[in-house]
Amino acid sequence: MAIPRFWREIPSRYNLYGSKCGHCGTLDFPPRTVCPECGRRSIGKMESVKLSGRGTVVSWTVIHDAPAAYEMMKPYVLAIVEMEEGCRVTSQIVDVDRAAVKIGMRVEAAFRRLGSEGDAGVIHYGYKFRPST
Amino acid sequence: MRGGLARREVAVIGIGETAFGELWDKSFRDLGIEAGLLAIEDSGITAQDLDAIYVGNMSAGKFIEQEHVSALVADYSGLADQHLPTVRIEGGGACGAIAILQGAMAIASGVHDIVVVGGAEKMTDVADARAGEILSATADQEWESVFGATFAGLYAMMARRHMYEHGTTREQMAQVAVKNHKNGSLNPNAQFQKEITIDTVLKSGWVAEPLTVFDSAPLSDGAAAVVLCAMDRARKFTDTPVRLLGSGQARDFLALHDRRDLTTIDATVVAGKRAFHTASLTPQSVKVAEVHDNFTISEIMAIEDLRFVKKGLGGMATEDGETALNAKISVNTSGGLKARGQPVGAVGIAQAVEVVRQLRGEAGKRQVQGAEVGLTHTLGGTGATAVVHLYGRVN
Structure with missing residues (x-):
């Protein structure tokens, strides 16, 4: 896959930049051009905002059957996390005892390696989550 | 419209x-x-x-x-x-x-x-691994797959949440596979024609917890x-035309995490309402249904979202045998995606083929008695797309 495909997502993947609708205040991650709540009233009013990185596990799984690029990580915990700003994201939970993962668990974003383009290709990074207090 | x-x-x-x-x-x-x-x-x-x-x-x-x-x-x-x-x-x-x-x-x-x-x-x-990646491409590549989400993993998170909110059990999910393999054993075109037990499902390897290999439809x-x-x-061509009574197609957010509720496929709810409204029918008139059971949890959610049973009771209804052949409503008489097989592009059409066969009275050993109205339900991705068709006998 071309390198720019990963570069252009860096603000959101590295620093959790989402968008806030200037009309209704709803926060979306990743950033949207149009607010799903307000439609055309939001066009041109979407502001860039950085998420705190703190959230709560809504659901989770342990992936045993992984794509080739994630073979080295398996089994790994994947979760949907509700951020304290209200939007939800999907990523892995790391630095955790699998037996301790549960719905409602508090987590925080951590900067991690997501994968690479084969043995000699570009390595791409982004957020995963780890337990927080 | x-x-x-x-x-x-x-x-x-x-x-x-x-x-x-x-x-x-x-x-x-x-x-x-x-x-x-x-x-x-x-x-x-x-x-x-x-x-x-x-x-x-x-x-x-x-x-x-x-x-x-x-x-x-x-x-x-x-x-x-x-x-x-x-x-x-x-x-x-x-x-x-x-x-x-x-x-x-x-x-x-x-x-x-x-x-x-x-x-x-x-x-x-x-x-196989490549086929899994291709299936995952129907989810959000940039905001799900890149983070290690697999197709099964996303459905597993729906299953986990369904267990948490509605008390659904792994045994109830396994019963979907047991029933569909039993139906598949009566279908000469099915990929799997052998019956299995609850233990077969529970003891097969994990794909994405809480889903095992036998909770998943095959390639x-x-x-x-x-x-x-x-x-x-x-009538110029056939004495047994089957009428398309009504249809509904609906979409939702592409990524699972953006949806309103992880235990409901809203696209199914809306597509179902549109189809029933057009046909002036209610879910109670349906006696035979082919629903999208790419994972066992999917069938449980489908029978709830199509209003065959109340939300949260899909697992229990399955366990009680309400969806077995010639029970209250016969679900996935062909064996479904689970046992009949899942050649993705063919799925929605094969569902129609099975329902038409049932309405014509040509389903052999798996014939549902007295079926006047049949339904098909098909999902795209993790539920970003749903389509419902209603078919009826012409008397």
């Missing part, structure tokens, strides 16, 4: 399907043509009667590196010199069901009188086709 199909009535006058399975000696084109010709033969039409072809296909480009499959199908069906308009429809797992809707709309509007709608997928020409090759005809011309 977002549901619909009322202007001119549409009938299914021909059905055809291949066996489903790991069919190494058959190519994509072999399968598509086999199903199409069976449907045309069943309908009694000739090439000159045909106005257009609609093809449901998820990802021939990735599975067999062939694009432009609408032209391929018309060509190898021997129809190249008819110069028919052919359309290929995408939509993840729902592409076949959308193709039926598009074909039916062309007839309902008066543009066409007779169309063939086919669907095919050739999934076993790539390694399959196969094709299916139907011939659709304006009802006012249907």
Whole structure:
């Protein structure tokens, strides 16, 4: 896959930049051009905002059957996390005892390696989550 | 109008399907043509009667590196010199069901009188892991898959949340697989024709917890086709036309995490309401249904979201046998995606083939008694697309 495909997502993947609708205040991650709540009233009013990185596990799984690029990580915990700003994201939970993962668990974003383009290709990074207090 | 199909009535006058399975000696084109010709033969039409072809296909480009499959199908069906308009429809797992809707709309509007709608997928020409990646491509590549989400993993998170909110158990999910394998054992075209037990499901390897290998539909090759005809011309070709009573298609957010509720596929709820509204029917009138059981949890959510049972009671209803053959409502009599097989592009069409067979009274050992109305329910991705069709006997 071309390198720019990963570069252009860096603000959101590295620093959790989402968008806030200037009309209704709803926060979306990743950033949207149009607010799903307000439609055309939001066009041109979407502001860039950085998420705190703190959230709560809504659901989770342990992936045993992984794509080739994630073979080295398996089994790994994947979760949907509700951020304290209200939007939800999907990523892995790391630095955790699998037996301790549960719905409602508090987590925080951590900067991690997501994968690479084969043995000699570009390595791409982004957020995963780890337990927080 | 977002549901619909009322202007001119549409009938299914021909059905055809291949066996489903790991069919190494058959190519994509072999399968598509086999199903199409069976449907045309069943309908009694000739090439000159045909106005257009609609093809449901998820990802021939990735599975067999062939694009432009609408032209391929018309060509190898021997129809190249008819110069028919052919359309290929995408939509993840729902592409076949959308193709039926598009074909039916062309007839309902008066543009066409007779169309063939086919669907095919050739999934076993790539390694299993690659096939899994291709299926995952119907989820959000940039904001789910890149973070390690797999197709099964996303459904597993729906299952986990369903267990948490509604008390659904792994045994109840396993019962979906047990029932569908039992139905599959009565279907000579099914990929799996052996019965299994709850233990088979619970003790098979994890794919994504809490889902095991036997909670998951297989990778399959196969094709299916139907011939659709304006009802006012249907009697010329067949004594047993089956009427398309109503249809609904609905979409939702592409990524699972953006949806309102992880335990409900809102697209199914809306598509179902649109179809029932158009047909002036209620879920209670349906006696036979083919629903999208790509994972066991999917069937439990489908029977809830289609209002066959109350939200949260899908697992219990399955455990109590309410969805078994000739019980309260016969669900996935073909074996479903789980046992009949999951050649993605063919799924929505194969569901229609099974329901039409049931309504005609041609389902053999798995015949549902007294079925007047049948339903098909097909999902794309993790529920970003849902399509519901209602079919009825013509008396």
